[in-house]
Amino acid sequence: MKNLISNKLILALTLVLGVILYSCTEDSIVDPGIDYREKFLGTWTVEESCIRLNYEVAIEADSTDDKRVLLYNFAFMGQEFNPAYGFVSGGTVNLPQQSIGDGWEIKGSGTLQSDNTIIWTYYIEIGANGSNCQANFQH
Secondary structure, eight states: OHHHHHHHHHHHHHHHHHHHHHHTSOOOOOOTTOOTTGGGOEEEEEEETTTOOEEEEEEEEOTTOTTEEEEETGGGOOTTSOOEEEEEETTEEEEEEEEETTTEEEEEEEEEOTTSEEEEEEEEEETTEEEEEEEEEEO
C-alpha cells in the first residue's frame, strides 16, 4: 500500500513539475496587426559572389499570402520571368526549392542584418552546373 501511494505521489510531482517547466518557456506571440514582410520590401542593390555583377532585385508583398514575398530578378534571372518567392519568418526569408528564370533551380535564405542589409545564401543550379552563392542586398 505504501509503495502504491509513493508511486502516485512521484507521478503527481512529476506532472506538476512538468507543467511548471512548460509554463516557463518563452511564448512566440504573433501580432496580427504587424506585417513582418515590410522590412524586406523595396528595391535592393545586389552584390553577388557567383556572377560578380551588381544588379537590382525588387521585393514585393504577395497579396495572396501574408507571409510570402515575391523577388523580381533574383539571381539576375531577368525581368521577363516570373519572380522567385520566399516566406518571411522573423528576420529571415526562406526560399523553398523552386524553378526560376529559364529552368534554374534555387533554394536558400536571406537574413536581415542590423545595418538594414540582407545576407543571402543559396544554391543555384543552371543546367548541369550548381553553385553555392552569397549575395548582399542593400537599400
